[in-house]
Amino acid sequence: MSIADSFLKDFHHVATIGATEHRGVERQAATEKDRETRDWFVAFAKERGWRVDVDGVGNIFATVEFVPGAPAVLTGSHLDSQPRAGRFDGAYGVLASLHAAAEIERRVRAGELQPNYNLVVVDWFNEEGSRFAPSIMGSSVYTGLMDREEILAVRDLEGTSVREALDGIGYLGTGEGPRELAGYAEIHIEQGRILEREGIELGAVDSSWYTQKIDVEVLGEQSHTGATAMADRRDALVAAAQIILMARDICAEFPAESLVSSVGQMTVEPNSPIVVNSRVHLVADLRANDPAIVQQARDTLMERFQEVAKREDVEVVARDFDIRPNRYFPQEGIELSERVAKDLGFSIRRIQTMAGHDTVPLNTATPTVMLFVPSVDGVSHCEREFTKDEDMVNGLRGLTGVISEMLTGALDGVTYPGTAPEGSGSGSASGEGR
Template sequence: MAIQTNNSQDISWVLAQIEHIAQFGQNASGITRLAFTDDDLQARKYIIELMQSAGLAVITDAIGNIIGRYEPEGINPEAATVMTGSHLDTVPSGGKYDGVLGIVCGLAAVSRLKTRDELKHPLEVVVFAAEESSRFSFATIGSKAMAGLTNPAVLKRIKDHEEISLASELEKIGLKIDNALNAARPANSIKGFVELHIEHGELLDEKSINIGIVDRVSAPTRLKITVTGMPGHSGAISIAERQDALVSASLIVLAIRNIAAEYEYKGAIGTVTILKTRPGAINVIPGKVEMWVDIRGTEHESIVEMLQEIKDAVSSIADDNDTAVAIEVLASEKPVSLSQNLNQIIETVCSKLRLSSLRLDSRAGHDAMNIAYVAPAGLIFVPCKDGVSHNENEYINPKDIEAGLDVLTETLYQLAK
């Protein structure tokens, strides 16, 4: 028999909230709501108000995660919590659904579940702080702290490209970086975590599948590569005599692209995402280039092999062009397998809702991969039109949002009853 969904929760409320939150950071090329900027703080304030109006008890933990909690009447307050949520921050010129979908649908799901009497566990909706690496070059900061995966010394060193520290941004909201470890949740305090998210890819849309159920989440290895040559007059110095840092950097970009193409079938991929040249004058040969590299993969061995090939290629290019190259590893994380028991629950829910589902891996990182270290974690994908994400043209059909909300609600119910 098919599960009967609660039609009293109008999907139009979810769509209206997504549109409203999109105004925080809206610009001509999409939405730019970087972590702890004024736009992000306005969005956080609005979500807190939504949580409070929904009857949730709201706190902000030591790293800046916002937690809205509902305790059904008569339950054991010490019972492990059932948790859902995602993130509010965006990439530059991003879309309106990435992250926000999981928060708004999480609130809608909890509102639905408040009408049911069988709940034996508290429910929490979490807004994870600084999920995107766009500002601080470190991803999923909030969920790492909640999972106890943070290093205080590293947190204190984190700065954005304008040299503004994470510590100073936390101070703006009354938090001290020295207390960040207090965000870690006690062992066995979370019964299960389920995140609803858009698919960063085209598989579900191409195959007309309602729901993606993620088995493995790739983790980032991130590099900063600095190429140092010799600046000089662009008209006076002959080609043969130059130590052009940008020429070497360009060859490195192509090498990384070609290596990534070779490893893609093994579940790994790499991208040069940022280039900065110095001194940056039109009549001066570039003397220094800084570049940032993002490597992803669902097979740790492939990531290691790919990284070694990149290092070998960089060394060869540096020698051939008489330029010095330094490689700094900014992050190195291992791919994470999510809970198979929880995935089976999600699959069963999809079947009872008469929704098609597909097991798949995620090449993009998500907060669920960190919570998986301390609790059973699941990640539900809904299709994005044409697979477009991290882009102003990001779009989800309302019917797919409704399907995702229904699956999230029933999965949380199975965990909480």
């Protein structure tokens, strides 16, 4: 069976784990369905004789050893998903990395490639951040951007901690991933329309947008919806509704498409049909390529939230949360992707990511390369998410080529993270989001 056929067979099989009725998946972090995909990952590695390690925050590392004691090139993505999500986001990158590693091992054993480094495939824990916030947990702990003990203490809406959830599915490990790295490579669906619209086969990610979230708690007073006079109500949900609209409408005050913002999660208490709600918790998400735009929007919203508090006689407690600066990927890695694409006969263009990916924290620890493949209609984080088989296979071939070059030292001595191109932003933004 060819590498393409083997990859597609495995990809479509893994998509049956946690499958939803409209061909999506639901495998939120550290749930039973997440465990099933993790078990599949481990079995794939062990069948090939690769060593498997699970670290203390649930990241899984499968090591293909070529040079004992040498640093490692890491490649991978994540297997967890959003609720009722698409089957491509994250999982494509993990499956492509596993099959790229298997093909590279074949080439090494056949004497076609002489690596300087070992190769490690990783499934990062809780990249999505839907069950446990914030997102990009596993890779951020691995790179030292988040504290492991603090993350293990994070609880979901049901009160279960990360530690308890990982222990419950058997993936609270005691091992560790490679501590000396020669680079990291990841491939992902674009989750935007640019590659599809322009008919381009691969995207070389050159930078990520500035991101910040605002954690908002609205505190009113619980009372009877029928018996409480309108003038006496301190309705937290009414105030929260205004805040949600403010978070959306702020984008219209800046140049078109320069800022995106939304509220994606909200909890309401006591959430009874005959009770005025006393508490609402929500998270607003602001993103722009220019940090000054995010800061200005953030400051304006903070002022307006307090105006709502005064008008509705409630308390609004808002705090900054999960702030991520722009990250620039090393120029040498971008050029490597372009050379590999040219050798394979693929079209490629430079592209930004508006979303967070595991490449963002990894880029602070080692030279990092990220590739995109087209997404049909740019739709993601929903069951309609789709990427064609041929595009996935093209991406697999591109990733295999990039990793092969990295294993032979293509990014040796490269400074990370990269820096912004002089005088401009980088490639066009993709309409994706995490």
